[in-house]
Amino acid sequence: MENKEVARVLFETAQLLEIDGAMIGRYRSYEKVAELLGSLTERIEDLAKDEKKLKELPGVGDSMAEHIREILATGDYALRQKLLKKYPPTILELLHIQSLGPKRVALLWKMFEVATVDGLEKLAREGKLRDLPGFGEKSEQNILKGAEQFKNLSGSGRFRINTADEEAKQLAAYIQHAGEAVESVTAAGSLRRGKETIGDLDLLVTMRPGRDKQKDVDAVADYILKYPDVKRQLAHGENKVSLLLESGLQVDVRLLEKKCFGAALLYFTGSKSHNVALRGRANDVGWTLNEYALTTIKGGKTIASKTEEEIYSKLKLAYIEPELRESAGEIEAAERGTLPKLIELGDIRGDLHMHTTASDGHNSIEEMAEAAKQRGYPYIALTDHSKAVTVANGLDEKRTLEQIKKIRAAEQRVPGIRLLAGSEVDIRKDGTLDLDNEVLAQLDVVVASVHSHMNLEAKEMTDRILKAIENPYLQILAHPTGRLVLRREPFEYDIEKILDAAAKHGVAVECNSYPDRLDFKDVHLRMAKQRGVKIAISTDSHSTRNLDYIKYGVLTARRGWVEKKDVINTLPVDQFLAALRPKPQAQTAKAATRKSA
DNA sequence: GCCGTTTTCGGCCCGACTGTTTTCAGTCG
Numbered sequence: 001m002e003n004k005e006v007a008r009v010l011f012e013t014a015q016l017l018e019i020d021g022a023m024i025g026r027y028r029s030y031e032k033v034a035e036l037l038g039s040l041t042e043r044i045e046d047l048a049k050d051e052k053k054l055k056e057l058p059g060v061g062d063s064m065a066e067h068i069r070e071i072l073a074t075g076d077y078a079l080r081q082k083l084l085k086k087y088p089p090t091i092l093e094l095l096h097i098q099s100l101g102p103k104r105v106a107l108l109w110k111m112f113e114v115a116t117v118d119g120l121e122k123l124a125r126e127g128k129l130r131d132l133p134g135f136g137e138k139s140e141q142n143i144l145k146g147a148e149q150f151k152n153l154s155g156s157g158r159f160r161i162n163t164a165d166e167e168a169k170q171l172a173a174y175i176q177h178a179g180e181a182v183e184s185v186t187a188a189g190s191l192r193r194g195k196e197t198i199g200d201l202d203l204l205v206t207m208r209p210g211r212d213k214q215k216d217v218d219a220v221a222d223y224i225l226k227y228p229d230v231k232r233q234l235a236h237g238e239n240k241v242s243l244l245l246e247s248g249l250q251v252d253v254r255l256l257e258k259k260c261f262g263a264a265l266l267y268f269t270g271s272k273s274h275n276v277a278l279r280g281r282a283n284d285v286g287w288t289l290n291e292y293a294l295t296t297i298k299g300g301k302t303i304a305s306k307t308e309e310e311i312y313s314k315l316k317l318a319y320i321e322p323e324l325r326e327s328a329g330e331i332e333a334a335e336r337g338t339l340p341k342l343i344e345l346g347d348i349r350g351d352l353h354m355h356t357t358a359s360d361g362h363n364s365i366e367e368m369a370e371a372a373k374q375r376g377y378p379y380i381a382l383t384d385h386s387k388a389v390t391v392a393n394g395l396d397e398k399r400t401l402e403q404i405k406k407i408r409a410a411e412q413r414v415p416g417i418r419l420l421a422g423s424e425v426d427i428r429k430d431g432t433l434d435l436d437n438e439v440l441a442q443l444d445v446v447v448a449s450v451h452s453h454m455n456l457e458a459k460e461m462t463d464r465i466l467k468a469i470e471n472p473y474l475q476i477l478a479h480p481t482g483r484l485v486l487r488r489e490p491f492e493y494d495i496e497k498i499l500d501a502a503a504k505h506g507v508a509v510e511c512n513s514y515p516d517r518l519d520f521k522d523v524h525l526r527m528a529k530q531r532g533v534k535i536a537i538s539t540d541s542h543s544t545r546n547l548d549y550i551k552y553g554v555l556t557a558r559r560g561w562v563e564k565k566d567v568i569n570t571l572p573v574d575q576f577l578a579a580l581r582p583k584p585q586a587q588t589a590k591a592a593t594r595k596s597a
Numbered sequence: 598g599c600c601g602t603t604t605t606c607g608g609c610c611c612g613a614c615t616g617t618t619t620t621c622a623g624t625c626g
Contacts, residue, residue: 025599
């Protein structure tokens with residue numbers, strides 16, 4: 001069982017307990033463990049084999065360890081099943097409706113035995129909810145609005161990082177023009193942490209001290225509400241404005257004083273569990289941390305508030321980069337001074353995965369080369385699709401050989417950048433590569449990936465990729481999990497076996513930067529790093545503009561604790577080529593073809 | 598259900614906002 005599945009069972013149990021009116025701490029304990037599982041690099045199934053290791057996890061005691069083992073053994077949990085006899089499973093859907101939480105859902109169930117979104121909508125339309133304690137006409141309308149939104153969103157209500165990134169930049173630029181009173185606009189939240197999907201946007205606006213503070217804040221808030229892209233205003237408080245943009249993205253803008261910027265940035269960057277851990281740490285020494293400051297509990301004396309660095313320092317922690325703030329061991333590492341020195345965008349020297357008009361790209365070899373040169377890269381690899389990917393006009397052996405010649409010729413026309421001839425060769429259903437080894441032998445860089453038969457059983461998919469890795473010409477395994485953000489789940493396979501094989505054969509794995517992919521995630525990268533598997537960060541560009549997506553790959557790598565030394569395309573070109581899996585000697589290519597065929 | 602220089606009971610992160618109320622409960626992040 002995967003960590004995610006165990007977490008879901010625990011989380012649903014927590015939600016049901018809360019609806020059932022359990023004590024706050026009881027359901028929190030389930031929630032906490034579910035959150036922990038989301039950021040664990042080890043498989044819970046492995047940890048559970050060792051009683052001691054399992055109970056070393058924070059928040060896991062005798063009972064919780066027992067529950068986890070039960071879930072692993074049976075796929076479910078008796079308490080959850082018991083609660084689902086009391087309440088229908090659909091009741092959990094109601095919790096996803098804005099303005100409804102466990103208390104109100106419990107009340108609705110008690111009064112009307114309603115547990116479906118449709119049933120709830122009917123009651124709201126008939127005006128039957130307004131007389132419930134704590135409800136009114138406005139509550140009914142909000143529930144109807146929320147129910148409609150819930151049904152429309154069907155998906156997760158999350159957005160790809162590039163969408164959120166672009167929306168944030170535009171809105172931030174707009175707010176900057178609000179007037180004198182605005183000093184700075186900063187994006188926080190999961191966007192700052194570099195998550196591949198963003199639920200909503202958090203923007204922090206610092207205000208210059210003026211004569212009438214509240215008047216300035218009100219003026220800026222009014223200005224923000226006039227942003228042309230606003231679909232609806234969701235909230236408007238003293239120092240917060242919430243909007244729904246036309247795209248469906250929700251934005252929370254906080255207007256604050258400069259003196260509490262650090263505390264606010266820390267708070268609104270999250271993650272939630274990181275914040276909780278920091279607050280616990282503050283409590284331990286008699287302090288309390290909120291979005292305004294770190295203060296003493298007794299007397300409310302401010303300890304730190306202006307910068308994040310200051311707050312971490314007072315908590316006796318090294319500064320933790322936003323990408324690491326997932327409560328995945330970063331606090332312990334900060335305490336010990338063993339945090340990684342994360343890779344930076346400027347460390348990347350070459351992009352190793354891109355397409356040209358030869359297959360399904362929009363630009364020529366020369367155009368890609370020029371664009372890469374402008375971005376300061378000393379080298380790139382041009383890797384068009386191979387013939388099996390017919391929809392992308394993949395290249396067969398003959399066309400690949402011609403493409404190699406064209407790349408060599410283009411190198412003369414675009415001086416100042418080394419153009420490596422590559423291919424994104426398809427891994428066929430049976431694990432063989434889609435180009436003859438004689439042709440692969442003539443390429444500088446062989447990138448390989450799966451583009452078809454993505455629903456194989458785990459065993460078959462694992463064997464398929466293991467077989468591909470055993471081909472001595474495969475050097476980089478591209479988009480290794482096949483996940484498409486918000487559209488397709490990753491392949492089912494044994495990723496540990498794949499990574500062990502990659503380590504053994506010197507195959508690098510790709511951290512694919514294309515925002516629709518970003519499929520090799522933080523946890524995968526950490527697993528790769530632990531095994532000493534080399535990492536390549538590439539864009540999978542299909543046009544010159546896509547080359548900028550490299551920043552999302554670097555963010556993702558940073559989330560995976562990746563350092564410059566872990567990434568092969570941070571090396572100068574000669575060292576990079578030497579770091580690739582060495583190719584068999586040319587004369588053995590034919591024999592290798594026969595063997596792998 | 599977990600945890601502990603506030604340690605075996607009693608708390609569990611904390612504050613803003615909303616909509617309902619006349620001081621607060623519930624939701625949200």
